[in-house]
Amino acid sequence: MLILLQKIGYIILVLGVNLYIVSFLNNKIVSRAELRRGYKGHKRGGLVFPFSNSLKYIAKGVPFSIWDIFIFVFSIIIWAFVPISFNLYIIDSEHNLFFALVLYIMLIIFRVFSASYSKYNFIVSGFLKRTAQTLSLMIPLLFSVLSIIILNKSLDFKIIVNSQYQVWNVVYQPIGFTVFFISILLQIKLMNLSEHNQFLITDNINKEGEGISKLTSRFSNYLIIFFLISLLNILYLGGWQKLFMINGNIMIAIKFYVIFVIVALLERSISGISSINKLINLNYKLLLPLSVVNLAVTIVFFILRNVYSII
Amino acid sequence: MIRIFKNFFINFGNLFRKPRTVLYPREKIIVYEGSRGQPRLKLNFDTLEIICNGCRKCEKACPQNCISIKKEFKDGDYNLEEFNINLGLCSFCGNCVEACSTHAIELSYRYQMSEYDLEALKAEKLDLIKQAEYLIREFWIK
Numbered sequence: 001m002l003i004l005l006q007k008i009g010y011i012i013l014v015l016g017v018n019l020y021i022v023s024f025l026n027n028k029i030v031s032r033a034e035l036r037r038g039y040k041g042h043k044r045g046g047l048v049f050p051f052s053n054s055l056k057y058i059a060k061g062v063p064f065s066i067w068d069i070f071i072f073v074f075s076i077i078i079w080a081f082v083p084i085s086f087n088l089y090i091i092d093s094e095h096n097l098f099f100a101l102v103l104y105i106m107l108i109i110f111r112v113f114s115a116s117y118s119k120y121n122f123i124v125s126g127f128l129k130r131t132a133q134t135l136s137l138m139i140p141l142l143f144s145v146l147s148i149i150i151l152n153k154s155l156d157f158k159i160i161v162n163s164q165y166q167v168w169n170v171v172y173q174p175i176g177f178t179v180f181f182i183s184i185l186l187q188i189k190l191m192n193l194s195e196h197n198q199f200l201i202t203d204n205i206n207k208e209g210e211g212i213s214k215l216t217s218r219f220s221n222y223l224i225i226f227f228l229i230s231l232l233n234i235l236y237l238g239g240w241q242k243l244f245m246i247n248g249n250i251m252i253a254i255k256f257y258v259i260f261v262i263v264a265l266l267e268r269s270i271s272g273i274s275s276i277n278k279l280i281n282l283n284y285k286l287l288l289p290l291s292v293v294n295l296a297v298t299i300v301f302f303i304l305r306n307v308y309s310i311i
Numbered sequence: 312m313i314r315i316f317k318n319f320f321i322n323f324g325n326l327f328r329k330p331r332t333v334l335y336p337r338e339k340i341i342v343y344e345g346s347r348g349q350p351r352l353k354l355n356f357d358t359l360e361i362i363c364n365g366c367r368k369c370e371k372a373c374p375q376n377c378i379s380i381k382k383e384f385k386d387g388d389y390n391l392e393e394f395n396i397n398l399g400l401c402s403f404c405g406n407c408v409e410a411c412s413t414h415a416i417e418l419s420y421r422y423q424m425s426e427y428d429l430e431a432l433k434a435e436k437l438d439l440i441k442q443a444e445y446l447i448r449e450f451w452i453k
Binding site: 029031032033034035036037265266268269270271 | 315316318319322323325326328329330331332334
């Protein structure tokens with residue numbers, strides 16, 4: 001019991017520290033990409049600014065729905081299944097990947113409910129479009145994950161990571177990796193990481209009112225982004241496997257931040273994709289066929305290796 | 312696709328470039344050459360007298376009517392008695408500089424003129440002469 005509480009404490013601590021670093025880093029990246037300073041010219045480089053920014057939301061009395069609480073709680077519960085490092089997880093199951101994905105899809109559906117609580121119709125319609133798009137982006141992602149499951153013959157994160165001790169899965173599944181990466185990039189774009197006003201984001205639920213509702217939705221958005229990046233890290237990039245002499249825990253952190261910086265910069269770079277229709281085209285004309293081809297090739301290799309023992 | 316990569320590398324390069332934002336009281340912008348700031352009356356370096364003869368062409372050319380000139384007849388010639396510019400009204404259009412036939416007025420680079428009192432923005436002849444240091448673009452570095 002004590003170990004469990006200790007683990008929960010560690011996970012919350014790691015998530016909290018990550019939230020702080022990532023929100024600071026994101027602000028800096030977004031502003032420096034525009035040749036601004038970010039967090040203005042605050043004393044000590046604006047290091048305290050993420051805290052004061054969150055306090056600003058708490059101070060405002062805006063009513064929020066029960067779904068916001070659900071989203072927040074579920075975005076934390078998801079970390080019970082996803083291991084942050086090789087022993088930092090709570091539920092040790094053989095089907096962790098399955099549970100994590102189910103929880104993620106539930107989170108997206110909760111966001112629909114949260115939007116429907118709004119009294120403004122334009123927010124609901126726009127938000128539903130975006131959420132439906134996020135769900136449709138899940139299809140190529142799930143196909144890619146299926147390929148990984150077939151490759152590693154397991155739904156357990158630990159087995160998937162341990163099977164990458166020599167070669168990372170990205171070498172075996174370059175197309176799957178590309179599809180997965182583009183899919184999570186577009187999902188993160190729909191979550192409005194850079195808070196950049198574009199066509200997709202103009203009818204945003206976050207515009208409705210600033211308060212604790214916005215704070216929780218921003219927190220849960222960040223946690224979902226962590227989840228997606230961690231998933232990419234674990235499934236394709238070796239997770240906590242050692243690289244040369246570098247410790248696994250340090251390695252997973254380095255990979256996480258490198259991916260985050262690339263995603264944050266790319267999210268700003270794909271401003272050309274500014275309408276839902278373009279996203280739908282990209283999803284159904286590029287990502288979905290690619291992921292299906294990847295899955296088919298993986299299945300063929302699986303059959304050749306395991307049934308006929310050719311390879 | 313190429314555009315996305317191009318944008319990515321531009322954004323990535325921007326991370327290492329100096330930000331354009333200026334923290335105003337601590338840092339100041341070096342204004343561009345030819346920027347228009349507070350008007351200034353020129354002196355004749357030989358005689359150290361004001362070049363302006365009070366012909367009132369600038370007064371007529373001023374769209375904001377912020378220039379007021381007074382002349383007096385002395386020793387058989389007109390002399391400049393008063394030359395006032397209300398900088399609270401001035402739009403720094405430079406019409407007075409263009410209208411002046413003796414090239415007695417020029418615009419300095421001084422742009423920081425905020426005051427608590429509007430009366431302090433009314434510049435007289437002597438104030439307008441004492442603007443020589445503002446002819447340098449980095450006038451705050453002395």
